[in-house]
Amino acid sequence: MRSSLAVSFFLSLPFHSLVAAAPSVQSPARTVFSGLSRRSNNESLCPAPVDIPTVAKLPSPFTPLSEAELSDVKAWLYDPKQNLNLTSTKSETLSQTDNYIWIIESLYPNKTDVLSYLDGNGPLPPRYARVVINEGGKADPDVSEYYVGPLPVSSETTIQTLDYFYSRSARVPFNARVGDGPRSAAIDEIVTKTMSSIADITFNLTGLQYYGADDERTNAAYFVQSPSSMDGSTSYVWTPWRRAGLAPYDQPSDLYVNFDIGGSDPALYKCRMIVYNLVVYTSVEDFREAFEAGKITQSPPPSSDESFLRKDRKGPIRELENRLAPVSVELDGKRYKVDDENRYVEYLGWSFYTRFDRDVGIQFFDVKYKGERILYELSLQDAVAQYAGNNPFQAGTAYNDRFYGIGIDVGRLIPGYDCPYHATYWNATLTNGESVVNKKNGLCIFESDIGFPVTRHTDSTYTQSTKGSKLTVRQIATVGNYDYLWDYQFFVDGSIAVDARASGYVQANYYRPDDEGKWGPRIQETIAGTLHTHVMNFKADFDLIDANNTFQKTDIIVENITQPWYPELGTFEQMRYNITELANEDSALLELPKNGQSMYTVINKAHTNKWGLPRGYRVIPGLSNVHLASHTNPFFLKNGEAYKQAFAVSRHHDTEPHSSAALNQNLPADPMVAFYDFFDGESLIQEDLAVWFNLGMHHYTRAEDIPNTLMTEAHSSVMFAPQNWGDVEQTVDLTNAVIFNKREGDKKGSVVPETNGANPPKSFPLRDDDQLLGVF
């Protein structure tokens, strides 16, 4: 697995109301903010805002399987009548040649059924389970995806292959399966056999030796490269050799060993190649012969000092930095409401349901603003990363993090650090393997100041300023070396933004001076940064009012024209708009417009605003909407199609729910879902559109990636904003706005501030400069 570290930690941060009064300048912040002084002197405190419950009008159709549903399905699947020949995943002797369950989860429901439920008084969509079974016990072993239902189990319940989900196949060759316990154990046999036979050499050259993970002499760790296959017919994998310990991905040696692990019989696995100091040896014997003949040139072994990888505080404290950093507070209580049971939220006109699963974590459904639907779905599809380098491991690394499981890798959020104090937390609840998993506080929801007024103006008779606020839903997933942070934000002006950030450890290259900076700078004694591109594909299924939408492209073009009032100029260049519509899927793979000279807007032509314009939402590129640099690299071929353009627009189908699949990982040439299969010329005018967009980063590694990558720079975003959605902008109704109106006939400019009653509470004393003055 990509994640070799099992991190679990328990926080005992005190939870209590914040002191509303600003600490005086003299008193050290640490004393003022200690829990004790707060409790013993709570007279002047504002109470901590508490979550305000709400109840969704309709029960969520997106909930995970309950314990009861899970055991119901399991009992049915294990019943010999189903002929699945299942071995329990709890069996002590579970092996890759057994049939056993990988995933049971609630099936992503068909939009058709959900819409008829939400909009048409249809029934709650029938519950189904998606079941993925490792079928290593069959004559021709594979992995098969099924759906089982309806639930609860009855005489109607059937099991069917989940063909309709995937553009290619719901059956995956054995060689493309996940590297779980039984698979890893089988692979480790050949790895241990090979590596212990050359341990004397590897120790001599790199200081590393491997005799099996549990052997006392072992001080090395390896990783099994992804993808581990191309089309499932073979499985040749490179293992990079690293020092075991903290963050092995940043303690690489110059040694790489290739294994043929094709098929389900470990007795047939073999070592195919050894690469040390960039020299290829085609067998263990050749490697030993070269070593014994003194023909191997040693390169520097990885340092055994891993202190550079730790993030404990070091260095002198900056002046005043001993004080607590500013925090965000909700002085007047919460302004959003949550329905825990249905994982549903309401916020100042917004409402939405959420779903959570193993593959991608949180997803948003039925996103409405002021009662009108904006999006049916907004969800991450996959987070991929493609590496490069002059060695077999980095050159061949192309991760689909959906395979490792972004949802299952969501971790507990740290209050006050990952999310503001007083944020609302939800457990990340999902099913994985055969169990219900409850990841405590894996999601947080909070409202915050956006840091600037959303509108502002001074004119002859008034000055106005309107507070900008947004609600954020955040998840952080630690997928192996990286921590990804995703923010889904709902603004008071009707905009929605998605931001992605990354931190954690870079997957370093072994440093070679002769690489001459082609793949990244040296960042420690024996490691260099590695050039790699992160791309995160999202689905935004817009349903502006209803599902009949059109994708409009407004180009700014420049043309030579004449205008009679400029006779002296003759012909001159001027710009204008050229508005067109995406007629069909043949022209629906879109690049980022050069110089921002194209605007992309989803509109509903059947609904116009007061000015006769189609009501719409603009898709606004933000930071770093990058895609993969290569379109034909073998490690992201057909399974990488979603990550090869900035935007794509397709017609929604229940049979095209996702642009990726977990088991796309090891099938670059023959995936389950090949994204371009969605683009088959269908009309896009007033149809149900899905917009697929990419966030990402070309990770330009630097010394500052050590110890951990910075989220300030590793950042990408997109925004959806109303475009003639209303007759005027959406914040004119906010009370959190001030207007200073000039007093009639007052030459001195005295003004009356009007705050619509939204004022700081008395417990939050203002300073003189914070008062809304009568003179402007």
Ligand SMILES: *[C@@H]1O[C@H](CO)[C@@H](O)[C@H](O)[C@H]1NC(C)=O
């Ligand atoms: C103030 O503190 C006392 C104990 O120190 C506690 O009993 C009381 O509930 C607190 N009041 C508020 C409003 O928090």
Ligand SMILES: *[C@@H]1O[C@H](CO)[C@@H](O)[C@H](O)[C@H]1NC(C)=O
């Ligand atoms: C059932 O699976 C086992 C491995 O777990 C295998 O040995 C056996 O042949 C399978 N039985 C049938 C009928 O396929």
Ligand SMILES: *[C@@H]1O[C@H](CO)[C@@H](O)[C@H](O)[C@H]1NC(C)=O
């Ligand atoms: C979802 O829709 C597809 C395509 O119409 C259909 O084949 C499939 O059976 C539906 N799934 C469920 C669970 O009803």
Ligand SMILES: *[C@@H]1O[C@H](CO)[C@@H](O)[C@H](O)[C@H]1NC(C)=O
């Ligand atoms: C590595 O092997 C060489 C040649 O046998 C020997 O000279 C050298 O001392 C060995 N180095 C270590 C660290 O064992």
Ligand SMILES: *[C@@H]1O[C@H](CO)[C@@H](O)[C@H](O)[C@H]1NC(C)=O
């Ligand atoms: C959240 O998860 C924790 C840890 O798994 C569990 O103890 C707690 O009961 C869960 N809370 C809810 C509301 O389900």
Ligand SMILES: *[C@@H]1O[C@H](CO)[C@@H](O)[C@H](O)[C@H]1NC(C)=O
């Ligand atoms: C959407 O378009 C379809 C035809 O493509 C039509 O049957 C349906 O009535 C339209 N829906 C609305 C709400 O206009």
Ligand SMILES: *[C@@H]1O[C@H](CO)[C@@H](O)[C@H](O)[C@H]1NC(C)=O
């Ligand atoms: C407009 O005419 C000028 C002068 O002939 C030419 O250089 C320019 O390229 C033309 N611009 C366009 C948009 O055709």
Ligand SMILES: *[C@@H]1O[C@H](CO)[C@@H](O)[C@H](O)[C@H]1NC(C)=O
């Ligand atoms: C306007 O855009 C369309 C579609 O891209 C293009 O075919 C047409 O030539 C453009 N018109 C002008 C005047 O550039």
Ligand SMILES: [Cu+2]
């Ligand atoms: Cu990176």
